[in-house]
Amino acid sequence: MTASARILDHFSKANGSEPIRILGASGQLGYGVPTPAFSAGLERKPHLIGCDMGSIDIGPYYLGSGELATALAATRRDLRKVLLGALKLKIPLIIGSAGSAGAKPHLEQTLAIIREIAREEGLGFRMGVLLDATEVDAAANIVGQMGMSAFQRALAAGVDVVVAGRACDTAIFAALPAVAGFPIGPAQHMAKIIECASLCCVPGGRDSILATLDQEGFELESMAPQRRATPVSVAAHSLCEQSDPFTVQEPEGRLDLSRATYHALDDRRTRVVGAVWEEAREPWVKIEGARHVGERAILLCGTADPRFIARHEQLLQEVESVVRDLVCEDAAEDYVLTWRVYGVNGVRMTPVTQNTPLGEAFILGECIAPTRPRAAEVVRTTKQYLLHHGYEGRLSTAGNLAFPFTPPEVSVGPAYRFNVYHLMRASDLDALFPLEIETV
């Protein structure tokens, strides 16, 4: 009997009389799952281990390139830990947004690691793989965020492990309770909180968290003893990376938190009730895509010269113009050169008036060009002319810049941008996110 069949059978017999325990193992699998809290979570006999593996926060590079954001060794260690934990307890393991961005190459790399672990450990299990059939574009990786209905299908098919492409982080945790007959409002609200592991606690952290869901609401308890889930810390978590603390939009509906209440069970545990689920008349899916925009090379240098710093804006423009004349003698102006001057405007998106003169500034030059050699040519030429650029009142005639090391020009590889980020009406979610079953 598969893990999902066993758990669903158990809750079918319990007929609403027993709460379900969900272990939120990690807010982003592949950055390390602290073992003490995870082991403490396993001792509480959870009915599901859920792990979110991805996010759009990391920018367009990973989605565009197909690379994992996490290190291979750390990813393998985390996957081994959660896989062994779930199989030992004979409970389902659900992993969403496989391989950071959840596109086909990310999913394939994640599955390959899982198969490798299974071979090494002599494990056998039934794995549901949720794919993404969102429009395929040769110039870009495009993914749609699947909701809980995709995971519900996988669990109903009888599996031990579910690995999904890009998915709503909530769906990973809400699907099993939904299939097992728990109310969707509290299940989704619980999911929204535990997908970040113990981040909803004070002090917040990455340790595993246990949620216990019943027919009315749920209780939260971090598996790290120093982390306390308090009513205010849990309520405040609804702000996290959300544009509206009262509403969470999901493909299959909308979660209304305006009447949710939070109260302390003791100084480490909080109980939450009152979330209401409103099913959507027509589901929608959030689509994300990233497109290659060129090759990136950068220049890293600093200055401590007060005269150079005072006039840096004009000097950078002058050098840009000299470089343009040189590198475009026999080629089109096919690149973009961008400056970020740290100490002045490297971080803030809105201009700030500087009150005191700067002691030092760090200059990051960035070129995006059609090819790697072209980007390198632009930053190398820029480096040399910026170093030796003469100006009125210059005292340091041997060089304007300090290089922390050489080469200070670095080719950093392909550059991407999000070219798709919108909502798509989807009448047939099952067709959009097909399920494949694999016996490992």
Add this chain to the structure above:
Amino acid sequence: MQLQDLAQVVRSKNAGPRRFTLDVIFRSDADYQRATQSEALIAEKIAPLYGVAVDAVTVINYPLGRAIKIVVPRQIMSGDPGDRDVYGAQQHTPLLRLEI
């Protein structure tokens, strides 16, 4: 008093690649009330700090979390060439010196 001396948390983060959200969280209900009543954290005051139109800014008071949430559109999409803060985690500083 400046916001940085009253608030427990002043943070920013992307809410999707097109917007960032600023969360201001207070230690006590009294501090929260003081901030909401001062009208320092309203769209008309926030918009010029971020160089955006007043009606593009959303301010949501969230008493359960003793928090004020502000949503501001990003002038450049996260990770686009020329972006300065892909995660949007360092765009909170214009709020720090607001007089409450």
